Amino acid sequence: MRDFERYNTLLVQSVGSKTGPIAPTIIPSAAFGYSNAEEAEAIFCGEAPLPLYARVGNPTNAKLESVVAVMEGGAGAIATSSGMGALAMVLTAFLKQGDEVLCIGGFFGGTYTLVSETMQRFGVRGRFCTVDDFEGIEVALRSGVQMVLCESVGNPSLELADLEKIGELCTKYETLFVVDNTITPLIVRPFEHGADIVIYSSTKILCGHSAALGGIAVFRAVGEEKEKLRQSRYKALHPILEKMKEKAMIGICKKRAMRDIGMTANAFGSFLTMLGLETLALRVERVNKSVGIFVAELASALPDGYTLRHPSLPDHEHHKRYKSLYPDGCGSIVTLDCDSKEAAFALLNRLQLVTQTANIGDNRTLALHMRSTIYRDFDEETRSSLGVTEGLIRISIGLEDPLGLVEDFLQAMAK
């Protein structure tokens, strides 16, 4: 079991302050005054740790960044305007024209098009392979790709990546390993498996309340020796490594992406994200427990014509991996294949407790028909490689009574 109790203590204590205002302070200023010309120079050359200008840092964002860095066990973090902002920041900061990124597994739609369309337009090539294609992964690593990108749990494919094994390969070939851990905060610890950067869309379960769009990238410390970033394929980054040492990845992101593109979080959004973070461990524990109950109960009463898919079910291809590597669950998502679009629409429209929306990780249970919404612009081949079938509904379990949810789905199926 992951230590949810320890995280409860850590998160409430680090978000709150013991003196002065207890809740995090919102500092909405876009600019910050410098006390004299010398201080201005010191701030700009990185010697004085004071705010420079809100596009590259704000005290409310800094508080959120320090909480998430401690939670994740990283050396530092950068809060961004959205989860896509965090991904775009990391890709544009670390890669350049002619570089390649290996994408392992099925991806969130925005991440898929960021790599396959947008980055491609600027000369960064994306390669794609399935989570279990270890031979293909090794071939790509040997050929010198600059970055490996992987989601802890495929959304909505529900494939589970063997992060341990992929991390070992990235260490062996000294290649940057980036994990999008949006769906599994606290229950998957990517830095323990050799990840270099962990990315979150904080819009999802980090917040839980759907009141703030945001993202965050967390970085491990950069070392002196045996540091993969010192490899010649990362030569363009070396001047920043020399200057910023342990926190060099933050410098790389700020100086090569955030300063020039501006995917910065705003203070009010960061404040709302911290309100969510305080109760993250409670909610993660509860949701993962509820998913187990929901899946087991619904599977045992499922009428013909529906297929429930979740790694906790013995017929899932990664059931064994689920049992060994995901002891606390794999997040809020469950999928239900209703066989046809008509049956999926009918079911969705009869549900009483469920909100239909394009989000996950909310305190409320959410559901959406995949093919007619998020994946409507994808070609058939891509859709099927991402596991999106005609009748597929993605469900994100919330904090409601799980047995009440089962009852709701069964009544919607019975009509």
Ligand SMILES: *Cc1c(COP(=O)(O)O)cnc(C)c1O
């Ligand atoms: C939602 C999501 C994103 C994008 O985050 P936004 O905050 O919506 O920009 C990226 N990755 C995963 C896994 C997501 O679920």
